[in-house]
Amino acid sequence: MTDPQARAAELDAADPLAAYRDQFLAPGDFDVVSYLDGNSLGRPLEATAALMEEFIREQWAGRLIRGWTDEWLEWPLRLGDRLARVALGAAAGQVVVADSTTVLIYKLAWAAVQARPGRNRVVLDKDNFPTDRYVLEGIAAERGLELVWISVDPAEGVRPEQVAEVVDERTALVLFSHVAYRSGWLADVASITRIAHDAGALAMWDLCHAVGSVPVELDAWEVDLAVGCTYKYLNGGPGAPAFAYVRKGLIGSLKQPIQGWMGHRASFEMGPGYEPADGIRGLQSGTPPVLAMVPLHANLDMLESAGIEAVREKSLLLTDYVLELAAELPGVAVVSPRDPARRGGHVTLQRSGFDKVLDQLWERGVIPDYRRPDGLRIGPAPLSTSFGEVHRGLAALRSLL
Ligand SMILES: *Cc1c(COP(=O)(O)O)cnc(C)c1O
Numbered sequence: 001m002t003d004p005q006a007r008a009a010e011l012d013a014a015d016p017l018a019a020y021r022d023q024f025l026a027p028g029d030f031d032v033v034s035y036l037d038g039n040s041l042g043r044p045l046e047a048t049a050a051l052m053e054e055f056i057r058e059q060w061a062g063r064l065i066r067g068w069t070d071e072w073l074e075w076p077l078r079l080g081d082r083l084a085r086v087a088l089g090a091a092a093g094q095v096v097v098a099d100s101t102t103v104l105i106y107k108l109a110w111a112a113v114q115a116r117p118g119r120n121r122v123v124l125d126k127d128n129f130p131t132d133r134y135v136l137e138g139i140a141a142e143r144g145l146e147l148v149w150i151s152v153d154p155a156e157g158v159r160p161e162q163v164a165e166v167v168d169e170r171t172a173l174v175l176f177s178h179v180a181y182r183s184g185w186l187a188d189v190a191s192i193t194r195i196a197h198d199a200g201a202l203a204m205w206d207l208c209h210a211v212g213s214v215p216v217e218l219d220a221w222e223v224d225l226a227v228g229c230t231y232k233y234l235n236g237g238p239g240a241p242a243f244a245y246v247r248k249g250l251i252g253s254l255k256q257p258i259q260g261w262m263g264h265r266a267s268f269e270m271g272p273g274y275e276p277a278d279g280i281r282g283l284q285s286g287t288p289p290v291l292a293m294v295p296l297h298a299n300l301d302m303l304e305s306a307g308i309e310a311v312r313e314k315s316l317l318l319t320d321y322v323l324e325l326a327a328e329l330p331g332v333a334v335v336s337p338r339d340p341a342r343r344g345g346h347v348t349l350q351r352s353g354f355d356k357v358l359d360q361l362w363e364r365g366v367i368p369d370y371r372r373p374d375g376l377r378i379g380p381a382p383l384s385t386s387f388g389e390v391h392r393g394l395a396a397l398r399s400l401l
Helices: 004-013 018-023 046-063 066-070 072-088 101-114 130-143 160-166 189-198 279-283 291-306 308-326 354-363 387-400
Strands: 095-098 121-125 146-150 171-177 202-206 225-229 242-246 347-350 369-371 375-378
Touching: 004 308, 004 387, 018 291, 046 066, 046 291, 066 072, 072 095, 072 242, 072 279, 072 291, 095 279, 101 130, 101 171, 101 202, 101 225, 101 242, 101 279, 121 130, 130 146, 130 171, 146 160, 160 171, 160 189, 171 189, 189 202, 242 279, 291 308, 308 347, 308 375, 308 387, 354 369, 354 375, 354 387, 375 387
Parallel strands: 121 146, 121 171, 171 202, 202 225
Antiparallel strands: 095 242, 225 242, 347 375, 369 375
16 A cells, blocks of 8 residues: 555645635644544635625625615525525525524424424434434424434434335424434435425425535425535534525425514514515524625635535545545544445544543644544545645544554
8 A cells, every 4th residue: 555645645636626725714823733623613715804804894884784775685595596506406596594503493394394284293313413303302392293213323324214114194394414413424315305205294404514515406306495504614604604495386385483574575664463575585584694694705606616526526535535544543443434425524433532632632733523422523624625634634643542
């Protein structure tokens, strides 16, 4: 086998996306040797720092409230359409940027259950992200629903045949993650959605760990509802807002539970009684987080220019390389799919005692993602991470083990 460091240099030299790394902001006085947690918080772009400054000085300071009417109020839908086109495989008019993923899961799941009267079951898996499970538990308690839990292999994720076994005429909704946050399992969205539809249920997908990392085809897969966040592979920054997708044919028939003025058909008439706005706009509740949407403009420019297919290609090479290096780590098990067709953008390593090396890794400027009690997730964001950086990180880990 070639020396792994030489291999990293070869892969970097052949990387068609290598130049995008220069568009990210250097970490200033902080010593970041290897950032391997792009699946938790993406890095900022140079352009983002400039756009934020410009927005504050020119738009906010200069336009003041005039900015709302001629510009900012349109951002949630305009950015939603752009995101739909660049990263979601969705036609215009079906995506809105708003709230947080947690709040949007609540709004959409509530609306889905409401739209399937007479059905009182919701299907989910035990390994889904905590907030997805907690929100559904809350809705179940509020509305007297029964949750049907699928158990999954922790190194994999939910499979179509497992869903087929449990959905029936009692199922209102199924909710799963496209890429499982723990294992990185890439679910077969089209097949599972079809199975839900055959039972008369709606299918909702959480795209947080997928968007900006793997190609998504919401329209072609006939997904009903989807949510995702913009601060992971979309580099939106801490607390950047989430997005929601509702299939065109479904939008008019959904009633969402947080009836605020920004989802009203005439927000500024301030009239009596709630009347929902037409279209995806009706999913909004309160004032959009405009300041937190500024970075998305720059990030979508970059993703559009790089192209999600090229991003996915590099992502698979990066995780292949992680798997190669992980094989040399003593006592470490890989708890992620090896099959590239079922692997998302990160790889999870398992070994007892990872908690003890984490501080030392951070001290050395190596930043992976730690999951209690014994998991390290390695999430190299394709646009900002070099193969050399992956090598430096895993070499540091190896020396500590
Ligand atoms: C990151 C993540 C979330 C986060 O939800 P927030 O409301 O933004 O905190 C939800 N679901 C999944 C699958 C995630 O990966």
